[in-house]
Structures are given as structure tokens and as C-alpha cells.
Amino acid sequence: MSSAVQIAATPLMDRLIARTVRKRRPLSVHFDLTYRCNERCVHCYLDHEDHGELTTSECINALEQLARAGALFLTFSGGEIFLRKDLEEILTVARRLQFDISLKTNALLVTPERARMLHRLGVRRVQISVYSNEAAVHDAITKVRGSLQRSLAAIPLLQEQGILVKLACPLMKQNLMAYRGVMALAEQLGVPYVLDMTITPMMDGSQEPLEHRVSSEALLPILQDTALQSCGTKALPGAGESLPNFLQNFSPTLGSSVSSGIESNAYEDLPCSAGHNSCYVSPYGDIYACVQLPMPAGNLREESFEHIWENAPALERIRSVRESQLPVCSRCEIRSYCERCPGLAWMEGGDLLGAYERACSLAEQKARIAGAVNPKSAWRSETPESGMSRACPVPASGDSAVRN
């Protein structure tokens, strides 16, 4: 018998991921408590109406089900979570259920009292959206005058409570070249940051936010910026294993500010964590594999989480996808440069298994930077007559690229 605490040679998180994928445990959950918001960001993929949010008791019931199912990493997001008057009550239950709690917020409503409350309830990390270090740029995106100043004022309040703060900066036409300022701001504040080049369609399928998206050509200066590749993970002192990037985030500077899935090489032939060991809960109780893959799997008001997680055809379909079997992308010569997201493939291309223009053109840019001569994705190579600007493929039977 050995009851010792283990520190194995294989990174602990990779083994945990492999085990939870194999056993199909929802290790990481992204729970949007509301879509209401006190900002009106131009690129936002949500509408801000309340269409019947889960009540406090429904949220608590959902948390209890998630804990029983094995969920450990819990991210509360929105909308703006501090608009939920019962946030403290919900966090209290999450603490009682021993979740590892992270929040995503614009921090406009963080006060010293609320920062103390978050510490008391064991919130480990708070991600704050910052679009620029210049108020005029940031406030023009949020459409709230003074919002940058208020968001930044929250950071020391949280840091004083020992809460990890991370800046998230989605990049779009309005703030593309502000990224250096955000990097400098993060360094000045001593916090990690993520620059996110992903602007997605709205949850209802509307393509309106995409007008703010920067072309892949215009992203070249960022993709080539060596400063973005040089930031390493800082090991923290203490026994055990420091949490990896997605939890601690001193490292990734380019990535997703929206998804709360776990990034790792342990997924091997799987596209990502979505539906395998992570999922999304909407403010209305809808279960999706990921916020960026809103293929309805079920609703907590109608079925238990366990039943949805174990039986939903949508989740089964997502789980069946293997990178090596993607009809076009598996043949692509520049696949190693591609960060294809199955959710965006579904939302933008209409096909969970398909290629989509954005990923292909970004991969081509990265391959070009790496020295490839006239790189072409498999999709572009195989559809020369229409190039990458063709209309989306027809969704497979039963699919809809329009989220509801």
C-alpha cells in the first residue's frame, strides 16, 4: 500500500487531462451567469437581454450536479457577472462545493468590499477585459466613458486580496495596434495577459461582429512580433505542480480570451477539450460543448446534467471528431501552423469537420512567416476556382450554423 502524495514524472495536468478524457469527466466548466452587461462592446457575440436566466436555486442545483459529475475548474462569466445580485450566494455555494473558481469580468463594479468577498470565497483568478491602455480607444469599444479607468482601478483591489489578475485583450480593427500598450500595461501592473485575435459571430448566428475583425494580412505585425513569443512561464514556489498556462497564465500571450477549455498536448488526436472534459452552461441552462461551439446538447431545466453529458447526440457527434480524419484539413501541408477551432468551423463554415477561411488564411500567414514559399491550405488548393472567399459549405444534415 502506498498513500503518499504523488509527484510523477509525467506532468500532473497532462495525466489528469488524459484520465478525464478517457473517463469522460467534465473537468472544466464555463458557466455564463448572465448575458446582461453594463458595457456595449462593439464586437460582442451576445445580446444583452434577459431571456429567463436560471434562478439562484437553479444555479445552485446546476453547481451541485457539476460537482457530482467531477467538475473542478469553474469559470463564471457573462455578460457582466456582477449584475447578478445573487453572485455572492452562488460563489458561496461554489466554494462549499470545493470548485477552483475563476471569474471573467469587466471589473467596473469591483469595490474593495467585493474584492474582499471574492478572496473570502476562494476566487483564485479574475480575467479583466482591457482593449487598450488609452482610454479613448478602450472606451470607444465598450461604449462606456471612463470604463478603462474603472477597470484598471479594480486591479490593485484584487491583487491586495491575493487574487491573480489577468488582462484579456480581443484585437479588432479599433484597437489592433494597441496591443503593445496592453503588453506594457500588463508588465507595469505585474499581471499576465492574453491577446485574442478571435472575433466570432453572435450567439444567434448574426455575422455583425465580424465587420470588426482584422484581416489576417493586417495581423502580420503581431504574428511576427518576437516579444509575443518570449514570455515564459514563471514557476511558483512550493511543493506540488504549478498550474499550467490556462490556469495560471504567465505564459500565453496569443490565445482565446473566451473559451475556458483546457489547452494541452494531451488531447493527441482530439481537436480540443470541448465535450471531452469541458463544457459550457448558458444563463438559461443550455449545455454546449463550448461557448464557441454552441450546438445545443440539452437544457438543465428539462434534463439532468448527467443525462445530457452522457447521452446528448450533439456531444457524441463532437466527441467522434478526430483530427487525423478531417476530410480536408488532415491532408493540409500547412496543418502544423493552423489553430483550427471546431466551433468556429461549425459557426463560420457550417461544418464541424470542415475547413474555414479564417483558420486557413492565418495558417498561410504563419507558414509564410516561417519561410514557406507561397503556402496554400488544402482547402484553397482544392478549390482554386473560388479561392477562400467562396460561400460557406452547406451544413451537414441536422446541423445548423445558427445558434439559438
Next chain:
Amino acid sequence: MNVAAGGVWQKNPSLAWREIDDETVIISPGESVMHELNDTGSFVWKNIDGQRKAEDLAALLVEQYEVTLETALADTLSLLEELSRRKLLLPAEGGAAR
């Protein structure tokens, strides 16, 4: 640090943890550090309730696994000491932990 068989411990209330298929993952929020317990470590962990002494936990191990009380107590004390060193356990209020 020596952990006494008669000591009483409780889980650090600030921890996040989950038992997943007989193994337990524990996160210390202050340090953002993750720890893992195997099946027997998990068995001891979930029976630490702020009431049971090390010798009580060892007795439970004897009931659950094929192991002598002497071995079970030695392993339990070793585990408690390690968990305490990592600040995953705290002396139980009103209990003499060591």
C-alpha cells in the same frame, strides 16, 4: 515536523479539490499549485473530517485494504505530515494535531 497518532486534522478550507475516479486533485489557491493523491491517499483524505485522529484513519485503512495496523498507521502519519507541510491540512480547532 512530527505528526502524532492522536492528532486531529481538518482540510484547509481554502482548497479546491475533487475526487475523480478514486484519485484526488487538490489545488492551493494562494500558490496556484496542484497536488494529486492516489487511491489510498484519497481514501484517507476523504475521511479527514476534523474529528478523526490518525489512528482512526489508519483503522479505516485496515478495514478497506489488506494491510496491518502498523503499516497503515505509519503510512497515514507520513501522509498527514506531507499534507500538513504543504498546508493542505490544518490542525482541527480544539484538537491537538501534533
